[in-house]
Amino acid sequence: MKKAAILITLFVLTLALAWIPTNSGVVAAPTVTIKQISVKTIPRVDAPQALYISNEPLVTGSVKADVAIEDVTIEVSPTTDGFVESIVSIHIYVEPENATFSGTYSIISSEGDVIREEEIEFEGFYGAIWDTTTIPDGEYTVNVTGVDYLGNRFTDAVTVKVDNTPPEITFVTPANGSSLLGTVVINFTITDLYLETEATLRIDAVEIALTVTSGTPVLYTWDTTEVGDGVHTIVVTARDALREASASLIVETLNYIKIANSALTYGILLGLPLGLGIGVIISFALAKAMIPKKLKEEG
Ligand SMILES: [Ca+2]
Numbered sequence: 001m002k003k004a005a006i007l008i009t010l011f012v013l014t015l016a017l018a019w020i021p022t023n024s025g026v027v028a029a030p031t032v033t034i035k036q037i038s039v040k041t042i043p044r045v046d047a048p049q050a051l052y053i054s055n056e057p058l059v060t061g062s063v064k065a066d067v068a069i070e071d072v073t074i075e076v077s078p079t080t081d082g083f084v085e086s087i088v089s090i091h092i093y094v095e096p097e098n099a100t101f102s103g104t105y106s107i108i109s110s111e112g113d114v115i116r117e118e119e120i121e122f123e124g125f126y127g128a129i130w131d132t133t134t135i136p137d138g139e140y141t142v143n144v145t146g147v148d149y150l151g152n153r154f155t156d157a158v159t160v161k162v163d164n165t166p167p168e169i170t171f172v173t174p175a176n177g178s179s180l181l182g183t184v185v186i187n188f189t190i191t192d193l194y195l196e197t198e199a200t201l202r203i204d205a206v207e208i209a210l211t212v213t214s215g216t217p218v219l220y221t222w223d224t225t226e227v228g229d230g231v232h233t234i235v236v237t238a239r240d241a242l243r244e245a246s247a248s249l250i251v252e253t254l255n256y257i258k259i260a261n262s263a264l265t266y267g268i269l270l271g272l273p274l275g276l277g278i279g280v281i282i283s284f285a286l287a288k289a290m291i292p293k294k295l296k297e298e299g
Contacts, residue, residue: 066099066100066148066149067096067098067099067100067148067149068099068148068149068150068152069094069095069096069099069101069148069152069154070095070096070099071094071095071154072092072093072094072095072101072144072146072154072155072156073092073093073095073156074090074091074092074105074142074143074144074156074157074158075090075091075092075093075158076088076089076090076091076130076142076158076160077089077091079160080241080242081241082159082160082161083160083161083162083163083194083241083242084132084160084161084162084163085132085162085163085164085242086131086132086133086164087129087130087131087132087133088129088130088132089127089128089129089130090105090127090128090129090130090142091125091126091127092105092120092122092125092126092127092144092156093124093125094122094123094124094125094154097123097124097125098123098124099123099124099148100121100122100123100148100149101120101121101122101123101126101146101147101148101154102120102121102146102147102148103119103120103121103144103145103146103147103154104117104118104119104120104144104145104146105117105118105120105126105128105142105143105144105145106118106142106143106145107130107140107141107142107143108140108141108143109135109138109139109140110138110139110140110141111138115135115140116130120144120146130142132162132164133164135162136162137161137162137163137164137165137193137194138161138162138193139159139160139161139162140159140160140161140162141157141158141159142157142158142159142160143155143156143157144156144157161194161241163193163194163240163241163242165192165193165240166192166240166243166244166245167190167191167192167195167238167239167240167245168190168191168192168245169188169189169190169236169238169245169246169247170188170189170190170191170247171186171187171188171236171247171249172187172188172189172217173185173186173187174186174234174249174251175249176249176250176251177250177251177252178251178252179251179252179253179254180224180251180252180253180254181224181253181254181255182223182224182225182255183221183222183223183224184221184222184224185219185220185221185222186201186218186219186220186221186222186234187217187218187219187220188217188218188236188247189215189216189217189218190212190214190218190236190238191214191215192214192238192240193214193240194240194241195212195213195214195238195239195240196238196239196240196241197211197212197213198210198211198212198239199211199212199218199236199237199238199239200235200236200237200238201218201220201234201235201236202233202234202235202236202237203222203227203232203233203234204227204232204233208220212238224253224255225255227253228253228256229252229253229254229255229256230252230253231250231251231252232250232251232252232253233248233249233250234248234249234250234251235247235248236248
């Protein structure tokens with residue numbers, strides 16, 4: 001019916017243009033150019049078309065044909081195991097690629113907050129940029145919903161985890177720069193929304209594997225007498241899905257210096273009286289030996 005209506009319209013237009021007289025009474029040849037006719041109700045047409053009323057083409061032009069959509073796909077990239085960070089791309093594809101899609105795409109948090117919602121109409125491909133640094137880390141779903149010219153409804157969605165924050169490591173004990181003796185507790189906490197459970201504690205070159213939970217204190221008992229006196233480095237390394245983070249302390253152990261100092265102190269404390277005692281005995285012995293000799297000389 002619509003096709004017939006278009007043909008009738010073109011025919012009436014032809015008659016109207018033919019009816020216009022010129023000053024000389026001669027009917028001028030009409031020049032009509034229609035650059036584009038959008039025919040939305042005819043069956044699928046894949047190539048430019050010409051409309052004919054008689055043997056000669058009266059009007060010509062391209063007929064843009066709408067094409068039924070077969071599928072719609074939405075993608076977020078780049079992703080790593082479903083995680084995204086920083087600035088990412090949102091790509092929406094329709095198949096076939098010359099089909100026109102009209103609808104919306106949206107980004108919704110796991111709590112239901114609508115982060116973004118935009119009306120879109122495109123043919124084949126649509127691209128957008130998403131800066132994830134402006135929103136909290138968490139799970140988000142990117143949706144696309146729309147229709148083709150036949151009213152067929154299409155939707156697709158992809159869920160990603162946004163993680164722009166490296167693990168945060170906080171030491172409680174020992175204090176950075178402190179001097180340590182004997183057994184001490186290395187106490188620290190790691191926090192991250194998507195913390196990997198495997199972490200590492202390293203004391204100088206010795207690595208200790210730990211299982212950690214975000215926000216739960218980690219206590220490691222360290223016998224500092226097992227290492228020599230001097231400066232030591234304590235490093236904690238933790239990971240989330242996208243990166244690794246470390247924090248370190250520098251401490252000094254003084255066990256053997258302390259022992260040596262103690263020995264020296266005890267030696268002095270014991271040695272002084274002992275020395276004095278021996279000195280006194282020697283003094284008496286000398287005096288005893290010298291006094292009779294002196295008396296004999298005087299006698
Ligand atoms: Ca993280």
